Amino acid sequence: MRLSKSWDVTSKDFRMFLRKKNVITSMLAFPLVITFLLSYVVGFVAGRSAVAGLLALLPSFTFYYAIIAALLPTTIASYSLVGEKMEKSLEPLLATPMTDDEILLGKGMAAFLPAMLATYLGASIFMVSTDLLTRGAFGYYYFPNLGAGAILLLLAPLSAVMSIEVNVMISSRVSDVRVGQQLGFLTVFPMGAVYLAGELGLISFDVITLSVVSGILLMVDVFLLFVTRTTFRRDEILTRWR
Amino acid sequence: MNDGEIFGFLGPNGAGKTTTIRMLCCLISKTSGTARVAGYEVGDAADSLKIRRLIGLVPDNVGLYESLSAYDNLDYYGRFYDCTEAQRKERIPIFLKMLGIWEKKDDAVGTLSKGMKQKLAIARALVHDPQILFMDEPTVNLDPEAARTVRDFILELKKEEKTIFLSTHNLDEAQRICDRIGILNTRLRAIGTPEELERSVGGKKTVVQLEQANEAILTALRKLQLGEVSVEGNSITVAVASPETENPAILDAIFRAGGRIQSANVVGSTLEDAYLRLVRERERD
Numbered sequence: 001m002r003l004s005k006s007w008d009v010t011s012k013d014f015r016m017f018l019r020k021k022n023v024i025t026s027m028l029a030f031p032l033v034i035t036f037l038l039s040y041v042v043g044f045v046a047g048r049s050a051v052a053g054l055l056a057l058l059p060s061f062t063f064y065y066a067i068i069a070a071l072l073p074t075t076i077a078s079y080s081l082v083g084e085k086m087e088k089s090l091e092p093l094l095a096t097p098m099t100d101d102e103i104l105l106g107k108g109m110a111a112f113l114p115a116m117l118a119t120y121l122g123a124s125i126f127m128v129s130t131d132l133l134t135r136g137a138f139g140y141y142y143f144p145n146l147g148a149g150a151i152l153l154l155l156a157p158l159s160a161v162m163s164i165e166v167n168v169m170i171s172s173r174v175s176d177v178r179v180g181q182q183l184g185f186l187t188v189f190p191m192g193a194v195y196l197a198g199e200l201g202l203i204s205f206d207v208i209t210l211s212v213v214s215g216i217l218l219m220v221d222v223f224l225l226f227v228t229r230t231t232f233r234r235d236e237i238l239t240r241w242r
Numbered sequence: 243m244n245d246g247e248i249f250g251f252l253g254p255n256g257a258g259k260t261t262t263i264r265m266l267c268c269l270i271s272k273t274s275g276t277a278r279v280a281g282y283e284v285g286d287a288a289d290s291l292k293i294r295r296l297i298g299l300v301p302d303n304v305g306l307y308e309s310l311s312a313y314d315n316l317d318y319y320g321r322f323y324d325c326t327e328a329q330r331k332e333r334i335p336i337f338l339k340m341l342g343i344w345e346k347k348d349d350a351v352g353t354l355s356k357g358m359k360q361k362l363a364i365a366r367a368l369v370h371d372p373q374i375l376f377m378d379e380p381t382v383n384l385d386p387e388a389a390r391t392v393r394d395f396i397l398e399l400k401k402e403e404k405t406i407f408l409s410t411h412n413l414d415e416a417q418r419i420c421d422r423i424g425i426l427n428t429r430l431r432a433i434g435t436p437e438e439l440e441r442s443v444g445g446k447k448t449v450v451q452l453e454q455a456n457e458a459i460l461t462a463l464r465k466l467q468l469g470e471v472s473v474e475g476n477s478i479t480v481a482v483a484s485p486e487t488e489n490p491a492i493l494d495a496i497f498r499a500g501g502r503i504q505s506a507n508v509v510g511s512t513l514e515d516a517y518l519r520l521v522r523e524r525e526r527d
Contacts, residue, residue, distance in 0.1 A: 008318065087306070088304070092319070099291070
């Protein structure tokens with residue numbers, strides 16, 4: 001596999017997305033609005049010096065960024081192949097000596113990198129603002145910590161990869177971007193379920209639990225990678241899914 | 243197909259022209275049979291990549307990125323074929339200039355006319371200097387001037403010994419630029435040079451325009467026992483094997499039957515005749 005060719009696909013998609021202001025706006029606005037709301041709640045609770053409440057809230061708030069990482073790539077990933085279909089550019093692209101893996105990797109990176117960038121931007125603002133707001137209540141800086149590291153460095157990228165794989169799979173089989181996006185949003189449910197389990201007290205967001213969830217997610221990602229590769233059939237994409 | 247020839251692929255809608263091109267370009271799998279492109283087996287996974295390196299495809303839909311510039315579209319595709327930056331910088335201007343769209347190189351493709359996009363799609367297929375070019379109806383929907391530019395460009399490519407597989411509905415275009423033609427209607431019905439195909443549906447015909455055609459003249463012509471005699475208005479058509487030897491007898495017979503000749507012409511069967519006969523044969527099957 002030639003990584004440089006995949007990067008060519010990625011950089012072309014970047015250039016095209018940079019011209020779509022609504023895509024950039026939605027990619028940035030969502031994590032920033034969530035960050036603002038979370039920081040507001042943290043500030044409110046910190047103002048009442050409710051340390052126990054803060055300690056209960058902050059891990060689940062940090063977990064939001066794993067959900068955001070799953071949600072953000074849906075726009076770009078669902079557009080990846082459907083967009084090529086809509087521009088009728090898939091046929092000439094598939095006629096080049098690019099392998100399926102090179103195309104899929106290129107499309108995947110085009111969705112992964114901006115999604116992670118926006119997630120980390122939001123998470124960084126959240127962590128800094130939280131540290132500033134809770135320093136008085138805790139007497140120390142809450143972030144960085146191992147739990148946040150597990151969420152942001154393991155769970156968030158793994159959930160983004162899962163989302164991208166499912167979205168690429170869906171987008172190779174639908175011919176409308178909106179349908180692709182609507183179906184793609186379903187990928188948020190697994191991470192939503194983990195969050196809900198945490199809120200219901202079924203699991204805790206400690207490092208061990210987060211590592212176990214990450215391990216499961218890694219296996220899911222590997223499985224989905226296999227499924228995405230085997231279901232990426234040029235014949236069907238060009239003939240059946242027009 | 244022979245190296246360096248323009249091979250025309252004719253057939254009605256639904257005949258399988260685009261499907262054949264897609265199979266030969268290794269975009270879709272073949273259901274049966276064998277095909278080789280430049281010595282490589284179509285359908286073999288390893289050979290598919292080699293074939294795709296050697297070919298250029300102009301699909302029926304241009305499939306360009308509308309928000310990218312004309313130059314960027316070509317540059318993007320050139321990268322996939324391992325063209326170096328120097329090669330891309332050398333070739334892209336050449337093709338854009340040859341096709342008359344150099345001035346539009348920095349314009350977003352979405353702002354270009356249909357003809358310009360079609361030319362750009364042709365340039366895209368050539369940017370890696372392929373041996374074989376597959377073109378799926380490259381002049382469809384183009385105005386006459388743009389269509390002519392594209393046809394002239396195809397002939398220029400032939401001079402560079404490119405092998406060109408041209409799918410078209412335009413019989414006149416096929417006759418003018420193709421060395422050989424295949425007529426397809428779900429299966430290959432005939433293959434040959436335009437002249438061979440014309441001859442395959444019959445020889446030449448002598449068309450005599452009379453002041454007044456009548457039964458006596460027709461009877462006189464039928465008595466000559468040449469080819470089929472038909473009449474349409476005051477125009478009589480006689481199928482002839484050899485116009486040089488048979489026309490004097492035809493004209494003499496008409497004259498003796500009291501006919502007054504206004505004009506006489508020898509016409510051959512056209513590619514259209516051959517095409518329609520072969521396509522209708524399939525419909526009768």
